[in-house]
Amino acid sequence: MIQQGQTLPSATLSELTADGMVNHQVSELFANKKVVLFAVPGAFTPTCSEAHLPGYVVLADQIKAKGVDLIACVSVNDAFVMQAWGEAQNASELTMLGDGDGSFTKELGLEMDTGGFGGVRSQRYAMIVENGVVTTLNIEEPKTFEASKAETILSLL
Template structure:
């Protein structure tokens, strides 16, 4: 599993925008930026839709006021699902990033196998990344939802 002080692995993520499908590299996502990235097991799932993403939407301005350049939400879903989910949650301040084949999640060592529910998915976590280096990592244990919450990340900035 990735640890504080390590660089985010070189893997691309995708985003669907009004200009079409965008493939984003680490350089584009992290170079010269302070970023809060949080990951969820699945778009449109109960905790993710009722609490995790909405809290980041609500606190986005406060998080950015702490010097954060961007907030990213990552899930092992395709870019079409991530765009629809972001639109349904009014997540204009958050970049909704798809890790369709779980390559990013696996490179971080934060994958989990949910078997028949959805296969390989991401663990629930949040991280603070400064210029590509993880400076804060908050991984949930089991089905907990405490350390990856927007309020907790805001306190750590």
């Protein structure tokens, strides 16, 4: 499992933009930036849609005011689903990233098998990344929602 002080693994994350599909190399996307990256088990799921993503939408300006260049949400969903979820949640200030095959999540060591719910998904977490290096990593315990919420991360910036 990735630890604080380690560099994010090489991987590709997808984003559907107004100009079409963009496949981001993680090393390039996070280079020379301070990024808040949070992960959810699934787009359009209850805690993710009712609390996790909305918290970052509401606090985006305050988070960016602390010197954050990019706020990104990642899920083991495709970029089409992530784009639709972002639109539905008014998340225009956030970058909605799809990890369609779960390869980034697996490289991080933060995958979980949800069985019939959706198969391999991401654990719920948030991290602060500076120039590709994880400086803060908050992983939720199962069935909890505190360590990765926007208010918690804002307090750590």
